[in-house]
Amino acid sequence: MSAHVTFSQAHSEVLVVSLSGHWGKELDPVVQQELEQKLREIDGAIKLEPGNDFSWDSHFPVYLYSCMRNVKNQGCSLDLSAMPVAVRKLLQLANAVPPNTSAQSSEKRPFAPFAGTIKEAYGLLAFLGEMVFATLRLITGRSHMRGVDALTSLSQAGPKAIGIITLISILVGMILAYLGMIQLQQFGAEVYVANLVGLGMVREMGALMTAVIMAGRTGAAWAAELGAMKVNEEVDALTTMGIRPMDFLVMPRLLAMVIMMPLLCIYSFVLGIVGGAAVVLTMNMTPRMYISQLLTAFGPDDIAVGCFKGAVFGLLIVLAGCRSGMECGGSSAAVGQATTRAVVSAIVYIVMADAGMNLLFFHLGI
Amino acid sequence: MSVSSGEEAAIEVRDVNLQYGSRLIQRDLNFTVNRGDVFVIMGGSGCGKSTLLKHMIGLYEPAQGEIFYSGQSYTQADEQQRQTLRSRWGITFQSGALFSDMTLAQNVALPMQYAGVDRAEVDDRVAFKLALVGLAGFEKYYPSEISGGMCKRAGLARAIALDPEILFFDEPSAGLDPLSARRLDELILSLGESTGATVVMVTHELDSIFAIANNSIYLDATLKTWLDSGNPSWLKMHSRHEVVRSFLSRGEAVPDQANLDKGAPGGKEQGKYTTLSKGDSEE
Ligand SMILES: Nc1ncnc2c1ncn2[C@@H]1O[C@H](COP(=O)(O)OP(=O)(O)O)[C@@H](O)[C@H]1O
Ligand SMILES: [Mg+2]
Numbered sequence: 001m002s003a004h005v006t007f008s009q010a011h012s013e014v015l016v017v018s019l020s021g022h023w024g025k026e027l028d029p030v031v032q033q034e035l036e037q038k039l040r041e042i043d044g045a046i047k048l049e050p051g052n053d054f055s056w057d058s059h060f061p062v063y064l065y066s067c068m069r070n071v072k073n074q075g076c077s078l079d080l081s082a083m084p085v086a087v088r089k090l091l092q093l094a095n096a097v098p099p100n101t102s103a104q105s106s107e108k109r110p111f112a113p114f115a116g117t118i119k120e121a122y123g124l125l126a127f128l129g130e131m132v133f134a135t136l137r138l139i140t141g142r143s144h145m146r147g148v149d150a151l152t153s154l155s156q157a158g159p160k161a162i163g164i165i166t167l168i169s170i171l172v173g174m175i176l177a178y179l180g181m182i183q184l185q186q187f188g189a190e191v192y193v194a195n196l197v198g199l200g201m202v203r204e205m206g207a208l209m210t211a212v213i214m215a216g217r218t219g220a221a222w223a224a225e226l227g228a229m230k231v232n233e234e235v236d237a238l239t240t241m242g243i244r245p246m247d248f249l250v251m252p253r254l255l256a257m258v259i260m261m262p263l264l265c266i267y268s269f270v271l272g273i274v275g276g277a278a279v280v281l282t283m284n285m286t287p288r289m290y291i292s293q294l295l296t297a298f299g300p301d302d303i304a305v306g307c308f309k310g311a312v313f314g315l316l317i318v319l320a321g322c323r324s325g326m327e328c329g330g331s332s333a334a335v336g337q338a339t340t341r342a343v344v345s346a347i348v349y350i351v352m353a354d355a356g357m358n359l360l361f362f363h364l365g366i
Numbered sequence: 367m368s369v370s371s372g373e374e375a376a377i378e379v380r381d382v383n384l385q386y387g388s389r390l391i392q393r394d395l396n397f398t399v400n401r402g403d404v405f406v407i408m409g410g411s412g413c414g415k416s417t418l419l420k421h422m423i424g425l426y427e428p429a430q431g432e433i434f435y436s437g438q439s440y441t442q443a444d445e446q447q448r449q450t451l452r453s454r455w456g457i458t459f460q461s462g463a464l465f466s467d468m469t470l471a472q473n474v475a476l477p478m479q480y481a482g483v484d485r486a487e488v489d490d491r492v493a494f495k496l497a498l499v500g501l502a503g504f505e506k507y508y509p510s511e512i513s514g515g516m517c518k519r520a521g522l523a524r525a526i527a528l529d530p531e532i533l534f535f536d537e538p539s540a541g542l543d544p545l546s547a548r549r550l551d552e553l554i555l556s557l558g559e560s561t562g563a564t565v566v567m568v569t570h571e572l573d574s575i576f577a578i579a580n581n582s583i584y585l586d587a588t589l590k591t592w593l594d595s596g597n598p599s600w601l602k603m604h605s606r607h608e609v610v611r612s613f614l615s616r617g618e619a620v621p622d623q624a625n626l627d628k629g630a631p632g633g634k635e636q637g638k639y640t641t642l643s644k645g646d647s648e649e
Contacts, residue, residue: 023475101643119630152467166416229465232461232463232466233459233460233461233463234463234464234465236420236425236459236463237459237463237465239425239457239479240424240425240452240457241453241476241480242449242453242480242481243476244479252587284400
């Protein structure tokens with residue numbers, strides 16, 4: 001039997017609503033409207049009663065709860081004392097704790113993205129400043145850094161990254177060689193492919209590719225590591241033991257990266273040139289020509305520029321990685337976000353710094 | 367408050383407000399922890415117990431007010447003085463906060479190395495501290511190789527590495543089975559007793575509270591301030607606040623002292639703590 005509702009106001013001012021039939025999922029909208037209409041009109045007490053063949057399922061309490069909420073807004077009360085005990089218990093539970101009325105704290109300011117950028121830049125500078133102080137402490141021998149941590153970081157930043165750097169450097173050397181070949185063939189100037197590969201690797205691509213790899217590999221790993229330490233309250237534990245987290249956690253990594261990056265860059269130069277050779281020698285160029293061209297292509301100052309860039313990129317990777325790790329929030333999801341942020345911001349910093357340095361070196365004539 | 371004038375104050379918290387940015391967590395906190403006390407910070411979850419503890423150990427600056435240690439203000443102290451004060455504390459964190467890439471022995475040895483303890487002495491002291499917390503023979507284990515309860519005990523060993531005057535614990539027994547929790551609490555109590563250290567701890571294990579605490583404070587999440595402080599067994603019976611009595615009685619109905627005395631319908635009050643009224647069983 002489908003749901004049905006009848007109203008009676010026999011005695012006193014209590015409206016008796018009698019529900020009959022099955023009150024469940026597919027409630028007749030007409031009945032529903034009829035009932036809601038009545039509830040809206042009445043502002044006295046309302047008593048619900050089970051009528052003929054009254055039955056219900058789990059949809060009924062949901063419906064009743066929403067009715068009660070509407071009724072409460074008008075200030076009249078719904079009497080359920082005649083309803084089945086299970087319905088009553090459920091609704092009693094639902095109404096046991098009054099709904100939260102305090103507003104959720106959402107600070108929406110008109111210039112939020114703008115302020116966010118400024119705050120970000122400020123945070124970055126503050127962290128950089130702390131790194132400078134930590135470095136000064138390291139130089140003056142007052143640092144809390146442990147040598148063993150520096151060694152661990154060195155091995156994380158160096159030997160363990162060799163494999164992927166080998167692969168990428170050879171491929172980038174080959175890419176440069178093909179690129180040069182296609183262009184320079186038009187002028188019959190294939191010999192200069194060696195110059196392009198050599199200079200391209202040494203001044204630009206070697207340091208850049210190494211930095212991108214290290215950001216994705218080591219920078220991300222460090223961000224996750226520090227983030228997990230933060231979540232696990234290990235950073236707090238350090239502070240309370242009187243050990244500066246900056247010295248203990250960030251400095252070994254900075255030291256490792258700044259030492260390792262130039263070395264990895266030199267390694268990358270060499271392999272890039274080997275990769276270029278692999279392409280060039282299959283075309284009509286002798287090893288002798290390739291080498292003699294290379295020797296004229298770049299000098300020690302170019303190598304120095306490449307290594308310097310590598311060291312700067314290393315610093316930026318540590319800055320991005322350690323900062324997002326140390327500022328990681330308190331949840332495990334925050335560690336994942338910190339890792340992502342570390343990689344993305346490291347790459348942004350690296351490319352920006354590269355552009356800036358190229359501009360600088362161009363005007364300085366280096 | 368149950369501050370008797372003869373005792374010496376180890377920690378005094380005066381008019382302290384706790385805030386994260388502009389968000390107020392607790393305000394107007396005022397209490398004293400006497401030397402040798404076992405002091406418990408109680409309150410519902412999320413009311414700011416950990417926050418209070420973190421302010422007391424100097425991880426955050428109170429937004430307002432001052433905290434004194436043995437009469438010296440930590441809030442006003444410079445970094446050098448703070449360092450000296452801090453060196454007298456031992457702190458454990460909710461998860462143990464052991465360094466995962468160090469063995470237990472290295473973890474316990476770390477504060478000793480930074481405090482300039484003789485190298486020759488460190489090993490013996492580490493072994494002793496680990497033995498005190500029942501972890502003898504686990505020196506070479508890594509935190510990932512031992513259970514959560516053992517991690518907490520190792521954290522305790524690290525906290526007492528430098529024989530602190532004040533021990534801070536944040537929910538030391540949370541997440542442990544009842545037996546381990548009980549043992550850890552007893553361990554803390556006997557360590558506190560035998561070293562004469564003052565103990566400040568956050569916990570809601572009532573068994574531990576009654577077993578080990580002689581002073582306490584109750585923080586309320588809705589009023590954002592403390593409701594009562596004193597000996598927990600006394601508070602259970604005599605607190606001015608029903609919430610405090612109810613908290614200390616596991617949320618069971620507590621007869622309202624005032625109402626009982628007046629002969630007012632105290633029975634009515636009891637209904638508050640049972641979700642379902644009796645009438646329901648009729649049908
Ligand atoms: N670092 C933080 N920044 C902002 N709010 C926080 C931070 N830590 C905790 N809170 C908030 O402060 C309140 C008290 O937290 P907490 O002190 O951890 O409570 P508990 O009494 O359970 O230990 C909670 O509402 C929590 O969300
Ligand atoms: Mg807590």
